[in-house]
Amino acid sequence: MKLSRSLALILLGVLVISAGCAGLSDPAGEENPTELEQEETPSETEINQEETPSETEINQEETPSEFEANGTLAVHNINVGQSAATVVVGPTGETMLIDTGHFNDDGEHVLSYLQQHDIDRIDYLVATHNDADHIGGNAAVIEYYETEADGVGAVYDSGIAASTNTYEEYLDAVEEHDVQLYRAQEGDSIPLENVDVQVLGPPEGYLSGEDRNENSIVLRFAYGQTSFLYTGDAEEAQEEYLVGEYGPGLNATIYKAGHHGSSSSSSDGLLDAVNPQVAVISSLYDSQYGHPHEEVLQTLAERSITTYWTATHGDVVFVSNGEGVSIRTQREAPTDPLSVFDGDPIEPGTDGEVSEREQIGAGPIKEPTDTTDDTEDNTNTGDDSDGGTGGELAIQTIHADAAGDDRENLNDEYVVFENIGDEALSMGGWTVEDDAGKQYTFPDGFRLEPGATVTLRTGSGTNTETDLYWGAGSPVWNNNGDTVIVRTADGDRVVMEAYS
Structure with a gap:
């Protein structure tokens, strides 16, 4: 050595x-x-x-x-x-x-x-x-x-x-x-x-x-x-x-x-x-x-x-x-x-x-076969804990511009996800990605109940049922426009929303 x-x-x-x-x-x-x-x-x-x-x-x-x-x-x-x-x-x-x-x-x-x-x-x-x-x-x-x-x-x-x-x-x-x-x-x-x-x-x-x-x-x-x-x-x-x-x-x-x-x-x-x-x-x-x-x-x-x-x-x-x-x-x-x-x-x-x-x-991302209609669609269906399709994930809020200096206030940069379906979503292993390829993975076992929301914050903290922390050392979401993409653990796209 x-x-x-x-x-x-x-x-x-x-x-x-x-x-x-x-x-x-x-x-x-x-x-x-x-x-x-x-x-x-x-x-x-x-x-x-x-x-x-x-x-x-x-x-x-x-x-x-x-x-x-x-x-x-x-x-x-x-x-x-x-x-x-x-x-x-x-x-x-x-x-x-x-x-x-x-x-x-x-x-x-x-x-x-x-x-x-x-x-x-x-x-x-x-x-x-x-x-x-x-x-x-x-x-x-x-x-x-x-x-x-x-x-x-x-x-x-x-x-x-x-x-x-x-x-x-x-x-x-x-x-x-x-x-x-x-x-x-x-x-x-x-x-x-x-x-x-x-x-x-x-x-x-x-x-x-x-x-x-x-x-x-x-x-x-x-x-x-x-x-x-x-x-x-x-x-x-x-x-x-x-x-x-x-x-x-x-x-x-x-x-x-x-x-x-x-x-x-x-x-x-x-x-x-x-x-x-x-x-x-x-x-x-x-x-x-x-x-x-x-x-x-x-x-x-x-x-x-x-x-x-x-x-x-x-x-x-x-x-x-x-x-x-x-x-x-x-x-x-x-x-x-x-x-x-x-x-x-x-x-x-x-x-x-x-x-x-x-x-x-094991390719990290499956490219969508058609993005023409999906760029404005902010909801899609994911698998629930029983393998059904009753859960439906939506992007409720994208808060890209944190108060003050973005680099010093990372937890005020966040995305809020909501399950607008009738059944729970098992999201362990799902990923969130931006246009630059930065990626977050939901913790194993994470579930989002019907009607519930979870906020994904860019900075560091202790995960709870309502707040998750990316742990990034710098801002993720571009203030002038970006795209939020969520995929299942198998790489299938669940939801994508662009903002400007």
């Missing part, structure tokens, strides 16, 4: 933001036109060893321990072209943003996506490495959330500097808004509520002469029996290190292809260890680097790994209930690795809702 190494806080007051004359290259060598020409490149940063999050352990031989699932975990792979950006929404509403797209759009696509999905706070911002196609929106995201939204909780960085204005602007934003900045390395964890997020790289001391790609922050997050592996731009050296250190402990349900699907990554050894059911690739359709490379697609095909590509599927969203994963995309397109180029391209930043394409395992 290898003990973890504590996260180290970077002291921004003494951080030297100087850089060498060499320009920053993108994943395949494109020179960043915002090159800084200064005299020195910092080889390391000043570290405060006193203030660090608590240590965790990671087993190098077995899969890291998996948290018991309660609700859903949503992983949004945003279509940002020849770059990368992923937003993770945990079961209690906490958020993690992994990379922010390319410098050439200054975070525009990412910010637009976050705003459209009512993400009002970034609890954890992870820069897998400081290439401009991964931190392009860092400064803009920090500026927006610190001045117009509910802030950024903490930033996690690999600690290897880049000689670009993009990197300097990112650190300037961190310093200006006094955001906590941590250097993340192997053995650390990120405390996303109710999700096991482990940092598997870079190792202490770094690899390959501190090459940025080869020292990407590698994340494995587990939720119930499902797991995800995101390796940034890790290439041959880091993949070999990961396989040597963790072996089958790298296994994951979903794998994000390293380095935008480049042949420098997704090696046979790594894929054999990860053994994913699904891969997702983030790159531009007409990538000047030819991403995804044929070698990678062939390797995926040999293992029958279903493959989604943001260039043809658009935004790709994975929703896990801890037992299975629902896969949703903007567009329907080929998922056979050898046929991905047969799909039609979709421009980065294209608006549009996602639809479910498949489910892996």
Whole structure:
């Protein structure tokens, strides 16, 4: 058993933001036109060893321990072209943003996506490495959330500097808004509520002469029996290190292809260890680097790994209930690795809702076959305790706008449900969900008697027959409009009501 190494806080007051004359290259060598020409490149940063999050352990031989699932975990792979950006929404509403797209759009696509999905706070911002196609929106995201939204909780960085204005602007934003900045390395964890997020790289001391790609922050997050592996731009050296250190402990349900699907990554050894059911690739359709490379697609095909590509599927969203994963995309397109180029391209930043394409395992949500008439219907019939259909659930009240600061008054954000039928409803295992995929599960054995109401409050408290508590750490219901969806334990929709 290898003990973890504590996260180290970077002291921004003494951080030297100087850089060498060499320009920053993108994943395949494109020179960043915002090159800084200064005299020195910092080889390391000043570290405060006193203030660090608590240590965790990671087993190098077995899969890291998996948290018991309660609700859903949503992983949004945003279509940002020849770059990368992923937003993770945990079961209690906490958020993690992994990379922010390319410098050439200054975070525009990412910010637009976050705003459209009512993400009002970034609890954890992870820069897998400081290439401009991964931190392009860092400064803009920090500026927006610190001045117009509910802030950024903490930033996690690999600690290897880049000689670009993009990197300097990112650190300037961190310093200006006094955001906590941590250097993340192997053995650390990120405390996303109710999700096991482990940092598997870079190792202490770094690899390959501190090459940025080869020292990407590698994340494995587990939720119930499902797991995800995101390796940034890790290439041959880091993949070999990961396989040597963790072996089958790298296994994951979903794998994000390293380095935008480049042949420098997704090696046979790594894929054999990860053994994913699904891969997702983030790159531009007409990538000047030819991403995804044929070698990678062939390797995926040999293992029958279903493959989604943001260039043809658009935004790709994975929703896990801890037992299975629902896969949703903007567009329907080929998922056979050898046929991905047969799909039609979709421009980065294209608006549009996602639809479910498949489910892996015990899918968390069954997509409705017809939503045309149900969006305004706020009643439906559920099973009573004897298996009959005499109970009927209705949404009586949606109180989305809590008094004062929503984040400080979570229990004044609530939904009231009523049984307007003639028989009791047995609602244990039923779920309540919003448009963003946040989900609450009714306690086992919960019954709603005829004519009775129950209020589901967003915050924490002790459940009673009339009041239930979601236990979320942030608001769930969007003040400007959202949808309340209730489903049975089998995934059948009982009631859905949209409001604006």
